[in-house]
């Protein structure tokens with residue numbers, strides 16, 4: 001009957017269409033025979049009913065009508081466990097929806113933003129989020145990290161500029177790599193990750209490699225909590241460091257020089273990514289006029305030459321050469337101070353940066369985190385806070401996504 005999975009002793013005892021509501025409500029009354037025995041939810045012992053408690057669940061729409069199931073649920077009196085509400089086969093304990101309703105909801109949430117799915121199913125997005133959160137949590141509680149050897153992590157903001165979230169990925173997982181996400185940023189998140197992996201079958205000493213950015217609080221967290229791990233600074237963050245420096249130089253220089261508008265976007269891209277004609281022209285102009293921004297940009301573009309090195313020896317040589325080249329470009333220019341700072345950070349972390357040439361893991365996945373964050377932000381729109389943002393990250397990119405498919 002309507003996908004409810006009713007089995008003895010449960011049966012449909014009444015149905016009616018309530019036309020006083022819009023849309024109409026199909027009301028199904030489900031019940032049991034008198035004198036039945038029910039299993040104790042704790043130990044399964046057959047018990048008689050102590051009393052009954054009426055509950056209502058939202059079920060899948062019946063054509064255009066909302067559908068509700070109502071049943072008087074027995075509370076059994078078990079000799080060992082006392083008075084307990086029994087479980088029903090069509091809903092999980094504590095939910096106001098039937099299992100089938102939740103299953104359809106999860107299918108939709110995989111494909112569309114939660115607020116769109118909520119509109120489609122005619123429930124509030126707040127209630128739908130609660131369902132999603134339950135299944136994600138359940139799926140993650142079964143996560144086995146006993147073979148974890150390397151992880152990467154990065155922070156992002158759920159909204160522009162605030163509400164930070166730090167996301168951890170298992171570097172060995174080719175797909176669905178996210179294993180942990182937590183509000184906040186910095187050292188504390190690293191200790192929380194350690195506690196988390198210990199609950200999931202891993203020991204901190206088994207972690208041999210950590211991939212992250214150059215933030216001092218991240219690095220000190222890793223040193224304290226994962227003493228055996230080698231730290232690799234991923235290349236994405238090196239490029240990001242210099243891209244920001246170029247942009248700072250540009251912003252300052254713009255105040256007293258005439259610069260084409262398209263330049264802003266052009267300098268944020270690298271020379272190989274597709275550009276509009278205007279952006280390409282802006283870069284050509286940049287070269288011609290010998291602006292400070294042009295020098296900063298040339299420095300940033302030269303990073304690629306280091307990255308293309310085939311061996312760690314070659315990379316080391318190129319890095320040294322890059323530092324010389326950059327110092328020459330900067331000279332004593334005040335305007336290029338942001339580049340000077342970026343260079344100092346690069347020098348300080350050069351060993352960790354070079355580590356990538358001996359690492360077994362590609363950092364394409366760290367770079368992929370950025371598009372994941374964007375997707376999660378957009379799918380959590382409408383009702384976005386740190387919790388929903390984290391749930392969506394799990395839905396898209398953690399093993400929970402796999403387990404959800406089989407519920």
Ligand SMILES: [Zn+2]
Nearest residue numbers: 040043078081
């Ligand atoms: Zn019992």
